[in-house]
Amino acid sequence: MQRTSVTKAVWERLLAVKSGTACLCCGEWSQGEREALALYGALAAPTRSLQLFAQIGQSLDGRVATETGDARDISGADGLAHLHRLRALADAVVIGVKTALHDSPRLTVRLAEGDHPARVVIDPDGRLPNDAGLLLDDSARRIVIQACDIQRPAGVEVIRLDREGWIAARDIANALSDLGFRKILIEGGCITIAQFLEAGLLDRLHIAIAPLLIGSGPQGLTTTPIPSLAQALRPETHTFNLGSDVLFDCILAENAPLAGVCPEALP
Numbered sequence: 001m002q003r004t005s006v007t008k009a010v011w012e013r014l015l016a017v018k019s020g021t022a023c024l025c026c027g028e029w030s031q032g033e034r035e036a037l038a039l040y041g042a043l044a045a046p047t048r049s050l051q052l053f054a055q056i057g058q059s060l061d062g063r064v065a066t067e068t069g070d071a072r073d074i075s076g077a078d079g080l081a082h083l084h085r086l087r088a089l090a091d092a093v094v095i096g097v098k099t100a101l102h103d104s105p106r107l108t109v110r111l112a113e114g115d116h117p118a119r120v121v122i123d124p125d126g127r128l129p130n131d132a133g134l135l136l137d138d139s140a141r142r143i144v145i146q147a148c149d150i151q152r153p154a155g156v157e158v159i160r161l162d163r164e165g166w167i168a169a170r171d172i173a174n175a176l177s178d179l180g181f182r183k184i185l186i187e188g189g190c191i192t193i194a195q196f197l198e199a200g201l202l203d204r205l206h207i208a209i210a211p212l213l214i215g216s217g218p219q220g221l222t223t224t225p226i227p228s229l230a231q232a233l234r235p236e237t238h239t240f241n242l243g244s245d246v247l248f249d250c251i252l253a254e255n256a257p258l259a260g261v262c263p264e265a266l267p
């Protein structure tokens with residue numbers, strides 16, 4: 001499998017595609033660079049409609065953390081860089097409150113060039129403390145989705161949604177769309193991703209597999225049980241060699257992104 005090569009030129013092109021100033025079709029690229037453009041191009045290209053993509057980093061035996069919840073180093077260095085690239089291509093990144101409480105992720109872009117996305121935490125009962133790092137003002141938008149009336153610090157936007165059991169994933173997606181977001185990364189954990197997957201809202205699901213065996217701990221995605229494999233989802237899947245990790249890029253819906261601005265096509 002050809003190693004995906006995200007060179008400086010490739011990444012600059014992808015950021016230009018995201019900002020609507022370049023195309024994906026022109027240029028001389030090596031095979032590895034073409035792999036990178038194929039992997040990230042559809043996520044970078046401007047879209048008029050909402051585009052939701054999720055990423056899971058897991059072990060060879062399908063675990064996403066140890067029994068004590070240690071998930072930080074499951075992905076190798078290239079898998080982590082991939083996650084940061086997804087953040088850079090997203091307008092907003094969504095996590096569930098269990099990940100927020102357990103991992104305290106910063107959700108910033110540090111291993112790639114690019115802007116920090118807005119940070120969104122789904123916290124129905126207001127369990128995330130107001131002094132959590134995620135809510136601190138560092139110029140990124142900070143949003144809490146909750147089903148209760150807990151006050152949040154100044155500058156933190158609150159989306160108050162009703163729920164019957166779960167808050168409907170579609171209500172969350174619509175509320176984020178109303179705030180102007182188009183490209184949304186659902187970063188985890190698996191409970192949160194499963195809600196969007198089962199609602200049929202994910203365009204892409206990235207599963208990055210790293211070569212380690214954990215042997216115990218939470219499994220990756222868990223959805224409503226199915227009686228036979230005939231009901232299993234079998235998305236069109238493309239495989240990429242990231243280096244330290246192998247990525248399965250599952251295409252769940254084609255969002256028909258715009259092709260970008262091609263200077264060659266201009267009169």
Ligand SMILES: NC(=O)c1ccc[n+]([C@@H]2O[C@H](COP(=O)([O-])OP(=O)(O)OC[C@H]3O[C@@H](n4cnc5c(N)ncnc54)[C@H](OP(=O)(O)O)[C@@H]3O)[C@@H](O)[C@H]2O)c1
Nearest residue numbers: 056057064069071096097098099166167188189190191192
């Ligand atoms: N390997 C990876 O890629 C990766 C990525 C992220 C996290 N992790 C690991 O995964 C673990 C946490 O993940 P998790 O799957 O257990 O939990 P999670 O998805 O982080 O959070 C789930 C919680 O968020 C709230 N929530 C999410 N969606 C909701 C909805 N539609 N309606 C209402 N509430 C909603 C609920 O909060 P309440 O419980 O308050 O009701 C729910 O229990 C941690 O160990 C973390 O380290 C691994």
